[in-house]
Amino acid sequence: MKKELNIITFDADDTLWENEPFFRENEQRFCELVNEYADSKQILDTLLKNEVKTLPIYGYGIKGFVLSMIETALELSNNQVSGSTIKKIMQLGKEQLSYPVKLIDGVEDTLSALQGNYILVMATKGDLTDQERKIEKSGLKKYFSHIEIMREKNESGYQSLLNRLQISPDKFLMVGNSLKSDIIPVLSIGGYAAHIPFYTTWEHEKVDDPQECDRMFSLNSIRELLSVI
Template sequence: MNVCIFAFKMEMNRMKKELDIITFDADDTLWENELFFRENEHCFCELIKEYADQNQVLESLLKNEIKTLPIYGYGIKGFVLSMIETALELSNNKISGNTIKEILELGKKQLSYPVKLIDGVEDTLSALQKDYTLVMATKGDLTDQERKIEESGLKKYFSHIEIMSEKNESGYRSLIDRLQVSPDKFLMVGNSLKSDIIPVLSIGGYAAHIPFYTTWEHEKVDKPETCDRMFSLKSIRELLSII
């Protein structure tokens, strides 16, 4: 048997015996989210197309989003402010008040979108809740995330819900300290390699990667080389087959 496959199976068996807590990302793991940003990016490009082409607009928008993350944090409100800043820059401050109003309306509309669960989510959570402590760990605008959590109907499955300012090694260490669990008893499930997978692997936890079909450019990183504590799944339903 291939050494890597053997090591993977051994680690998977050990995880099954020792795992206490399964933590889930929310956006694009439990419910759809990122596609709404892509739709609004397209609308934004149309609104200011007289000042720049689509590639220029998207490049400038991404730069402004990343630049202002330490100020605005993650979420729709920071996205809207970055669109306004981008529109002002690319138009040399000539953008009309009506266009800025339309940009604001895009954000308001996105903040009211209904929550659409990803297929298999509720069945999987219901099955896992019988044997494990389930936790939700997400990031983004506090008010919007709280709204989506309530509207999702999933709150009843989780013993603890945390809206994190940043999902990095420090953030996860603080989370597992609050949960009073060691990293080797902790599994993180999420769609983002950068935010959900790599930081958890780095502190000694387990991670299950379930890619979503669209990913924000800022979240794109190379897949880590590992053959033991990381699991790559096609859907959340497959989680039941590894634990």
């Protein structure tokens, strides 16, 4: 990797701590709550459609997820779903908002080893209140010089981040699990990217692998980052 690299930016959800498994668990609980109206495939397909449709309104995160579950329940039941079921759906979201933050193995050791040698930045997206909660509970805030909760992780979003950091793309490395949000946009603006796949990914984040690029690194774990920079 280029020697002049001096900023390493980390995605948060499913890169620093676990997140997506909680959504998968609550999707299954939601299916059980509304299974009298449709089978699991139809429920999940309709839920995904509603989540994606309302992203410009609700944004990413648990609150939008809960509202999309309620909309899906109403749609599939032809507005016949009970108030009791709606209450249970809301409870799923409240419980998820209180889940503990579970760090992914190797995260703290790696950040500790990098701190002092590089400027470390966290760049995540999602509901502001929930992301701030997870950042505080993670205990990782002390490692980062700058934390950014982005509205959207696309080319313009990353370019705005680079402008705020006052750095050129060739000195910037993004580390994350999502090809769509963490890797491809950064490569497109001339930055470096390290992809660390997580074992489960939201359907909306799934894309084809990008073309081979000497600015992209595929890693099996965050610990391997130390050997490629």
